[in-house]
Amino acid sequence: MGKDTIKLTRKIQLQVDAPTKEEKKEAYDALYRWQNRSFRAANLIVSHLYVQERIKEFFYLSEGIKYKLADEKKAEDGILNRSKINCTYRVVSDRFKGEIPTNILANLNYNIINNFRNNLLEYRSGERSLANFRRDIAFPFGPICILGFTFKEEKKAFCFRLFSIPFKTYLGKDYTDKRRLLEQVVAGKIKLCTSKIQLKGQKIYWLAVFEIEKEKHKLKPEVIAEASLSIEHPIIVKSGKKTLSIGSREEFLYRRLAIQAARKRAQSGATYCRPGKGRKRKTKAVGGFHEQEKNYVSNRLHVYSRRLIDFCIKNQAGTLILLNQEDKMEIAKKEDGFLLRNWNYYELMTKIKYKAKKAGIELIVG
Numbered sequence: 001m002g003k004d005t006i007k008l009t010r011k012i013q014l015q016v017d018a019p020t021k022e023e024k025k026e027a028y029d030a031l032y033r034w035q036n037r038s039f040r041a042a043n044l045i046v047s048h049l050y051v052q053e054r055i056k057e058f059f060y061l062s063e064g065i066k067y068k069l070a071d072e073k074k075a076e077d078g079i080l081n082r083s084k085i086n087c088t089y090r091v092v093s094d095r096f097k098g099e100i101p102t103n104i105l106a107n108l109n110y111n112i113i114n115n116f117r118n119n120l121l122e123y124r125s126g127e128r129s130l131a132n133f134r135r136d137i138a139f140p141f142g143p144i145c146i147l148g149f150t151f152k153e154e155k156k157a158f159c160f161r162l163f164s165i166p167f168k169t170y171l172g173k174d175y176t177d178k179r180r181l182l183e184q185v186v187a188g189k190i191k192l193c194t195s196k197i198q199l200k201g202q203k204i205y206w207l208a209v210f211e212i213e214k215e216k217h218k219l220k221p222e223v224i225a226e227a228s229l230s231i232e233h234p235i236i237v238k239s240g241k242k243t244l245s246i247g248s249r250e251e252f253l254y255r256r257l258a259i260q261a262a263r264k265r266a267q268s269g270a271t272y273c274r275p276g277k278g279r280k281r282k283t284k285a286v287g288g289f290h291e292q293e294k295n296y297v298s299n300r301l302h303v304y305s306r307r308l309i310d311f312c313i314k315n316q317a318g319t320l321i322l323l324n325q326e327d328k329m330e331i332a333k334k335e336d337g338f339l340l341r342n343w344n345y346y347e348l349m350t351k352i353k354y355k356a357k358k359a360g361i362e363l364i365v366g
Contacts, residue, residue, distance in 0.1 A: 005211050006358050007193060010178050014197075014204040017159060017166040027165045028202075035199050037100040038108055038139035041092040045112045046131050048088050053120070085113060101163050107140035107194055138198035138207055143191070151186055158182045162197075169206075181210050214360045219318035221362065227308060227352075228323045229345055234304045239315045246307045252300055256293060263289035297347070305351040309359050320356055321364045322349065 016027045089109045093102060115131065122128035141162065149160040157168040171179055184190045196207040225239040234247040266285040312320055349365070356363040 004214055006214050008181070008210045008212060008358075010176070010181060010208050010210065011198075012178055012182075012206045012208055013170045013172075014167045014206050015170050016204070017155075017168040030163075030165065031197065031199060031204065034100045034104060034139055034197075035137065036135070037096045038104060039133055039135050039137045041096060041100075041105055042108055042112060042133040042137060044092055044095070045088045045109055046116065046133070048091055049113065049116045050123070050130055052087075053123070085109070088113070101141070101145070103145055103163075104139050104141050107142055111140060136199065138196040140194055140196045142194050146192065149185065149192075151183070158186070167204075167206075181208075181212075184212075185210070215358055217313050217359060218316055219313070219360060220316045221318035223315065223317045224319045224321060225312045225315065225317035226321045226323055229348060234301075234348065235308050237308055237311055239312070239317050242315060244307075244311050246304050246311075247300070255296055259289055259293040259296060263293070301348045301351055305348060305355050308352060309355045309361065312356075312361055313359060317361070319362045319364065320352075322352070 016024045018024045018027055089106060092105050092109065096105065112131075116123075119128055119131075123130065145162055147161045149158065151157070152159050152168075155168055157170065159166070159168045161167070169182065181190065185192055190210055190212050193209040193211050195209045198205040198207055223239065225237055227235055227237040230236050232249050233245045234252060235245075237244050237246065263286055266289055269285075308320075311317075353363055
């Protein structure tokens with residue numbers, strides 16, 4: 001029996017809620033310092049984990065050496081002076097002591113170790129390269145670090161303190177469920193989990209993770225809906241005698257190809273743009289079209305996956321089967337890369353999996 005809860009992640013813009021410019025600058029300096037130390041710590045952790053995993057290959061000069069990656073106090077052949085998890089934490093905590101909150105390092109260490117273990121078989125076989133973390137890494141922190149979370153009417157924003165830094169949310173014209181989720185957190189109906197802070201330029205984003213109950217629908221596990229991600233239609237779904245085609249090739253590609261053509265024109269015309277501030281100014285329009293295309297695709301795939309799950313709920317289908325996805329990928333590859341480049345199978349499947357889990361529908365990928 002699965003859990004009755006699911007974790008949702010929402011990207012929420014934050015602003016430093018300090019009265020003076022000096023205090024705001026101090027807060028920004030601290031945030032960017034923590035981001036830098038997180039980036040360095042993450043690469044150190046994953047490097048140590050890999051060395052620990054491959055340490056057997058370093059004993060090729062001697063025979064008969066017995067070892068075990070465990071605490072020497074708990075295992076006879078243990079070669080570590082503390083637990084395996086604590087080893088990498090102590091490496092980074094000793095290195096960056098006083099430069100970054102230890103809660104960030106502890107959560108970073110925990111997340112990286114879990115991801116490393118999940119991909120361990122692929123690391124061993126050489127099918128996956130070792131993770132390499134970028135300088136703009138989002139750093140994690142536990143919910144215990146959020147203090148005084150409340151809604152302030154005079155500021156019309158949700159306010160809280162994170163490691164003594166005051167923040168307020170900026171939701172703008174929120175057409176999503178972010179405001180409702182934050183209101184439920186204030187009311188104590190749902191809880192926050194380990195979340196992250198992401199810095200982009202001068203903007204601060206809170207990747208908030210909420211734990212909520214799954215949607216409760218009258219679904220029947222014996223009722224099966226079969227869906228296919230096809231080329232002519234993004235999704236074709238069938239349950240019993242009922243069939244639904246969601247979207248079409250022309251409808252999906254028309255707008256996307258128009259944006260791509262506009263971006264190419266902007267690239268061609270960038271040479272003749274007014275100079276000043278170098279490449280960034282000349283390619284500003286190109287970057288805008290790139291974001292526009294990304295947002296358009298994400299929106300359409302969200303609509304398609306939402307209609308698929310609504311169809312299953314309406315027909316009480318408790319099981320959803322995605323059919324012949326490998327075959328569809330092979331067909332897409334034969335189309336000279338055109339469909340594969342424009343059809344985003346992976347992102348669509350990701351959205352379907354997430355919405356099916358939220359609705360309590362069992363998903364089977366065939």
